[in-house]
Amino acid sequence: MKLQDKLIHSFEKFAQNKQESETEHLSKLRAKAMATFTAQGFPTTKDEEWKYTSLNKNNKRDYALESDFSLDLTPEDVEGFLCTGLDSYKLIFVDGVFNPSLSSTALQDTFSVTSLKEAFQGNTEVFNQHYGSLADAKLSMVALNTAFAEEGAFVHVKAGAVVDKLVQILYINSDSTKAVMSQVRNLFVVEDRAEVQILERHQSLSDDYVFTNVVTESSVGNEANFKHFKIQNDLDTTTLVDGTFVKQGAKSSALVDTYSFSGELTRNNLHFEFAGEHAEAHMDAITLLKGATLVDHHTFVDHAVPNCQSNQLYKGIYDEKSKGVFNGKVMVRKDAQKTNAFQQNNNLLLTDFASIDTKPQLEIFADDVACSHGCTIGQLDDEALFYMQSRGIPMKEAKAFLMFAFAGGTLKNITIPQLKEQLINLVAYELKVDLELNEATH
Amino acid sequence: MLKIQDLKVEIEGKEIIKGLNLEINKGEVHAIMGPNGAGKSTLSAVIAGREEYEVTGGTIEFDGKDIMDLAPEERAHAGVFLSFQYPVEIPGVSVTNFIKTALNESRKARGLDPMPAKDLLKLMRAKQQLLEMDKQFMSRSINEGFSGGEKKRNEIFQMAMLDPKLAILDETDSGLDIDALRIVANGVNKLKNQDNAVMVITHYQRLLDHIIPDFVHVLYDGKIVKSGDKTLALELEKRGYDWIKQEIEA
Numbered sequence: 151m152k153l154q155d156k157l158i159h160s161f162e163k164f165a166q167n168k169q170e171s172e173t174e175h176l177s178k179l180r181a182k183a184m185a186t187f188t189a190q191g192f193p194t195t196k197d198e199e200w201k202y203t204s205l206n207k208n209n210k211r212d213y214a215l216e217s218d219f220s221l222d223l224t225p226e227d228v229e230g231f232l233c234t235g236l237d238s239y240k241l242i243f244v245d246g247v248f249n250p251s252l253s254s255t256a257l258q259d260t261f262s263v264t265s266l267k268e269a270f271q272g273n274t275e276v277f278n279q280h281y282g283s284l285a286d287a288k289l290s291m292v293a294l295n296t297a298f299a300e301e302g303a304f305v306h307v308k309a310g311a312v313v314d315k316l317v318q319i320l321y322i323n324s325d326s327t328k329a330v331m332s333q334v335r336n337l338f339v340v341e342d343r344a345e346v347q348i349l350e351r352h353q354s355l356s357d358d359y360v361f362t363n364v365v366t367e368s369s370v371g372n373e374a375n376f377k378h379f380k381i382q383n384d385l386d387t388t389t390l391v392d393g394t395f396v397k398q399g400a401k402s403s404a405l406v407d408t409y410s411f412s413g414e415l416t417r418n419n420l421h422f423e424f425a426g427e428h429a430e431a432h433m434d435a436i437t438l439l440k441g442a443t444l445v446d447h448h449t450f451v452d453h454a455v456p457n458c459q460s461n462q463l464y465k466g467i468y469d470e471k472s473k474g475v476f477n478g479k480v481m482v483r484k485d486a487q488k489t490n491a492f493q494q495n496n497n498l499l500l501t502d503f504a505s506i507d508t509k510p511q512l513e514i515f516a517d518d519v520a521c522s523h524g525c526t527i528g529q530l531d532d533e534a535l536f537y538m539q540s541r542g543i544p545m546k547e548a549k550a551f552l553m554f555a556f557a558g559g560t561l562k563n564i565t566i567p568q569l570k571e572q573l574i575n576l577v578a579y580e581l582k583v584d585l586e587l588n589e590a591t592h
Numbered sequence: 593m594l595k596i597q598d599l600k601v602e603i604e605g606k607e608i609i610k611g612l613n614l615e616i617n618k619g620e621v622h623a624i625m626g627p628n629g630a631g632k633s634t635l636s637a638v639i640a641g642r643e644e645y646e647v648t649g650g651t652i653e654f655d656g657k658d659i660m661d662l663a664p665e666e667r668a669h670a671g672v673f674l675s676f677q678y679p680v681e682i683p684g685v686s687v688t689n690f691i692k693t694a695l696n697e698s699r700k701a702r703g704l705d706p707m708p709a710k711d712l713l714k715l716m717r718a719k720q721q722l723l724e725m726d727k728q729f730m731s732r733s734i735n736e737g738f739s740g741g742e743k744k745r746n747e748i749f750q751m752a753m754l755d756p757k758l759a760i761l762d763e764t765d766s767g768l769d770i771d772a773l774r775i776v777a778n779g780v781n782k783l784k785n786q787d788n789a790v791m792v793i794t795h796y797q798r799l800l801d802h803i804i805p806d807f808v809h810v811l812y813d814g815k816i817v818k819s820g821d822k823t824l825a826l827e828l829e830k831r832g833y834d835w836i837k838q839e840i841e842a
Contacts, residue, residue, distance in 0.1 A: 555684025
């Protein structure tokens with residue numbers, strides 16, 4: 151049986167179980183989402199939005215829909231996947247189950263960092279108001295997630311509150327007994343003038359295939375400040391489909407940075423919507439791939455109101471047979487005057503077998519706007535390599551210098567030194583060099 | 593120190609160097625002069641190990657060892673330094689980080705530990721002063737937005753840091769005003785000693801007023817066709833190259 155059919159067949163029993171503990175509202179949401187997924191199925195390459203990325207292989211694999219085996223993990227086992235050297239709140243999920251002993255939650259008057267499961271059952275006002283309100287329910291992968299999601303991270307920051315530590319979210323798959331597909335869900339509600347920074351990572355410890363379909367809804371209030379960092383560095387047996395939906399209030403600032411180093415297939419659907427004026431959105435990304443990996447970035451920025459600005463800086467370096475996709479859509483609606491939209495996608499192809507499909511898509515219906523986009527595809531500069539070699543710098547290190555310099559600018563919005571250092575170390579590790587790499591200033 | 597015998601070099605099927613002989617001993621300064629297209633820059637690139645050039649004949653020995661099969665960085669570690677005519681801009685790599693890496697890679701190749709940060713800083717400061725360079729210079733991206741003079745000073749600064757046995761200066765005087773020329777030449781002269789050697793490639797006499805050569809060679813059509821002492825450079829400056837062409841053809 152194809153995975154798609156297996157999902158559809160299993161829903162009835164799943165929904166029946168859930169009905170007992172969940173509200174009618176939620177049950178209806180699940181049923182409606184399942185109807186959408188049943189009608190559409192997995193996206194195929196015939197779908198313009200999925201032209202370069204096929205889930206066909208995944209559909210044919212025999213993924214279990216839940217895990218019944220988990221490793222008993224210690225803090226030391228997971229430390230390597232976390233940003234260390236700083237105090238943080240931690241939400242750690244092992245095989246789809248929240249692990250309280252590895253985690254460090256917050257339940258304060260002004261903010262909470264908890265598992266979403268409690269919210270599903272606790273049925274709070276803030277959950278009901280936001281859950282399912284931001285993600286595009288028409289998208290089949292979102293629908294699939296909404297139908298089955300029952301666990302994930304829930305961060306709620308009340309008006310004016312500042313979360314004093316980084317929030318780290320780690321999803322671990324440790325079930326080596328079989329291939330597993332999971333649906334996880336994040337809900338971040340950052341009220342007016344509130345602030346929070348979040349780091350999210352998915353990590354497999356299994357020898358078998360893992361397929362994660364994650365949906366994140368982020369509601370960012372007026373004058374709020376929100377940063378969401380993603381590190382995608384999973385095994386080459388993992389598929390990650392990520393749908394992230396951010397809605398911003400007036401004068402808010404929101405950022406979603408995506409740093410991708412590995413994974414068999416990674417698809418990022420990143421949607422920003424401006425609901426209030428004078429807000430700014432930032433999206434920075436490094437994609438540094440080798441082997442036969444694929445990372446597909448689809449961004450959509452909806453300038454629905456005037457006076458907002460969006461910045462997208464996507465840099466990709468593709469080695470061996472790796473493949474990249476960048477599709478950046480910017481919509482400037484009729485009334486969205488004084489919009490400032492910037493988009494840049496630069497790529498380096500290191501071999502003849504690596505490839506990148508890049509497509510800027512600007513739809514502008516207002517007349518007083520500043521929109522720019524640019525994409526480049528290039529190779530490492532031989533002249534620069536020879537220059538460095540002639541000074542005694544070996545080829546590998548010379549290449550690393552050039553690649554790191556190429557990725558410059560993508561770490562500029564990281565203000566947590568430990569996180570910046572972790573990312574620089576990840577890049578240095580991927581480039582296999584022991585160099586002191588300094589962030590480019592340009 | 594450097595011994596080139598019957599060197600023949602092609603690029604994309606076109607022969608540029610056509611049987612060149614040159615010997616440079618330690619303590620010597622050699623000037624290579626010649627008209628455009630004679631093969632001067634090709635010669636310097638081939639000694640430094642640029643791969644685009646195909647060596648079709650002859651040998652290059654450095655310190656008694658054949659270096660033809662060595663990668664450019666291995667030649668650098670052995671003590672060859674090439675100052676580029678057009679130094680390459682590398683955005684995002686600071687001068688400090690670049691030179692630190694270059695120096696420590698050379699030390700590693702010689703089985704030495706990396707230079708302690710304090711010593712490195714001291715050495716950099718001394719060489720900066722020698723070339724009358726600004727301190728801010730060190731944190732800028734290498735050659736990015738540098739003026740012509742700054743680029744060449746940066747080349748000689750790197751040479752000073754790496755302390756090569758053989759320094760090849762490829763048209764180091766091009767793009768320099770009088771003051772920058774003096775600073776660069778002064779730097780080279782201060783670094784010159786009885787154990788190293790300098791090969792100066794230039795079109796003009798003016799650099800040779802500052803860096804006095806022991807030997808002057810005329811490179812023409814891929815061969816050294818005439819050699820002499822410093823007076824040959826003065827004669828070339830006065831008479832141009834035509835008389836040499838006539839001498840050869842006669």
